[in-house]
């Protein structure tokens with residue numbers, strides 16, 4: 001729905017510091033293409049992310065729902081890296097943006113990667129994202145630069161806001177996995193242990209836990225009554241962490257957040273917090289009806305979170 005303005009060449013040149021954030025799997029990219037090699041073909045404009053400027057302090061990003069797989073691009077061949085897409089998450093991100101705008105009259109910023117994950121991974125650092133294929137450097141800088149620009153706009157217009165990094169998982173337990181950069185083992189600590197160890201300062205919502213606009217405790221913001229998990233559970237979507245499900249059990253698979261959550265959250269300050277939402281398939285993103293219903297519920301939860309914990313008024 002709604003074709004986004006393509007990122008201009010100027011936007012591509014936004015200075016993007018190649019910070020060494022985590023989020024990869026430690027594999028070493030290998031490629032037959034030397035960076036900057038003259039044989040590397042130029043970037044087709046269709047490979048660039050779709051980035052639309054919004055009016056709300058919310059940035060929605062969909063890194064793993066790209067549907068373009070051009071034959072002129074080599075497959076990523078980094079050892080052990082994942083090349084599997086997160087089914088229907090591009091569509092879901094658009095639906096959430098539409099639902100949020102219908103509810104509030106304000107549109108989120110939306111940044112969508114268009115390339116299939118076998119060609120490009122938009123939730124990794126530059127080397128692993130591109131598999132070392134130099135032509136994709138421009139795509140990576142456009143994707144990350146578009147999010148940086150959206151965050152800066154949120155900072156200028158609202159002071160504070162939130163990045164939602166939308167994914168899909170295939171883990172056994174059917175629930176939303178909310179990633180704040182804390183591992184499953186850390187989440188299994190008691191509330192008092194998490195507080196005593198200062199773990200909230202190591203999350204992608206570190207500033208939210210300091211600001212405490214509503215007076216809610218940092219733990220309540222992470223997995224208590226003031227958390228996104230609580231709002232989603234109340235809407236009928238099991239979520240971890242949440243008051244109903246404080247942490248994954250030992251042995252259960254869980255995604256704690258990756259490169260984008262790390263880079264665009266408030267671990268090191270900045271205007272936006274970030275939360276990775278890993279969606280289970282059935283009942284959430286499998287059918288058009290389920291996607292529409294979940295998008296409405298997520299938009300409502302995000303509006304409530306922005307009102308209650310960021311003091312936002314549309």
Ligand SMILES: [Zn+2]
Nearest residue numbers: 064086167168
């Ligand atoms: Zn993903």
